[in-house]
Amino acid sequence: MSAQEHPEPNGWRVFHATGSAPEVPPPLPAPPPWRRFRGGPAEPTPPDDPEAAQRRLGPGEITPQLGPDGIDVVNAALLLRRPLLITGPPGVGKSTLAYVISRELGLGRVLEWNVVSRTTLRDGLYVHDAMGRAQAIAAWQAGLREAGVREAAAGPAGAGTSDFSKSGQLPPVLGDFITLGPLGTALLPYDRPRVLLVDELDKSDIDLPNDLLHVLENGSYEVPELVRDAADSARVHTSDPSGRAHVVGGRIECREFPVVVITSNGEREFPAAFRRRCLPLEMRVPSREQLLAMVQGHLGERPPGTEDLVDLFVRRVQAGGTHSLDQLLNAVQLTTAGGFQSDGHGRTLMEMLLRDLAKGR
The missing domain is CATH 1.10.8 (Helicase, Ruva Protein; domain 3)
Known part of the structure; x- marks a missing residue:
């Protein structure tokens, strides 16, 4: 039989907690059938952010904080495409683990979602700048009116031109006023998963963990403003610097479920339905x-x-x-x-x- 039919005993372990950047990013194990997604069209490879990683990890070698059991939990989460729920006292390196995973697997810039008591699911998915759009439309309409006044003053010679050419501007498009949040950006259809850090979820409103269930299960969401828009597609902003993404029909679905690292200081218990979708990992104070x-x-x-x-x-x-x-x-x-x-x-x-x-x- 071929080597593919006889995988090595430890072949499912792609993460070893070294934090060393690979020359070639290693392939991830195939997801189980119930965790496969078909989002598209595929987005370009996201940018890296080595400066942010160095601030978190330091310039030297990474000191492993996970034992064999903890490393196995991380690998199980990677294989099963399930979020990691990391608990432990403040300052033990829970959020740092997201950067270790990203660097070691070559997954690019970590997307951070810092949760507070006022955070809602929509904050993580997207933001619609309705006020900015209304102001842009008002400015565009004012330009049309000014162009109409100039046309009337010019007489018959200016007749027959379109409203667009009169003002010299196209009407504002909705996508320019939509910005995907960290969670929304992580669920874009990338060929390799993004790493999403959901920091201190235990500080959230009591409803947020339950609100996350649908998104974490289905790997998709809709932007209602884009669904209702007359245009079939839109170019929206993302949480990456200068990032833009193409959204069709107002619906976003991932191709590879993101590596979701959720941290908690243990200030509250999460609902059983939420914990069922996560793999728990407890981190202790380093020796x-x-x-x-x-x-x-x-x-x-x-x-x-x-x-x-x-x-x-x-x-x-x-x-x-x-x-x-x-x-x-x-x-x-x-x-x-x-x-x-x-x-x-x-x-x-x-x-x-x-x-x-x-x-x-």
Whole structure:
């Protein structure tokens, strides 16, 4: 039999938590029959954003934070085309995992949807600038009126010209005032999946997880304004810089279901119907060795005193405090400033940087 008929035992694992950019993006395993989509026409390959990835991951090598079980969960989500629901305390690298996946699999720029209490499903899908469109139409109509006045003044010689040529402008088109949100952009018909980070979903209104069910299940949605428009298709803006997309009939369906990374700080429980559609992954505070490696990966070095700061950070976390990796990186970075002394006033500043976030100020 052929090699395709006898795949390697670990062939379904395409993600290994290294975060290393591949020379050639690896192929993803085929989706199950019930997670195949037929959206089109295919959109061009999205842009990359290496600067954003470096801000999240640092310039050095990635320090793996997932064990074999966690890596298997990510690979299962990739194979089954299901969202990852990542839980854990603040600052342990939940949102960073989206950038690790994107870089390692060569999936381009990560789309971020930062959720707050006022966020609605429509915010993630698209925005219609109705006011801007109304102003553009009013300006266009004013141009027509001015052209009509000029034509009347010119007499019979100006007769017979169209309204468009009178004003020198085409009427505003609806697509120019539609911008797809991060979720809406991720569901465009790309040949390879986009990575969508839905950050801190537990801060949302109680209805948002339920509102997401249909979109996450069907991989499609409609823009009612475009459905009602007389034009059969439209060019709309996307969440990518200067991005435009072609929408036919007001309906958008993906070709490859996006890699959806949903983070939660555990501030609330999600409905069972929502959890059924996600694969759960819990991330824990990194170990001392991982923290030292992460500091070196972000800063490119291990400044003097790093071990003492990491030990202090670990003790405070183990004592039940709420701390973020950003606090540790800030504290270590400050020690590299010329002339900074960690005693006296410097010690007070360190205490402020490494304060317990659960205690407010």
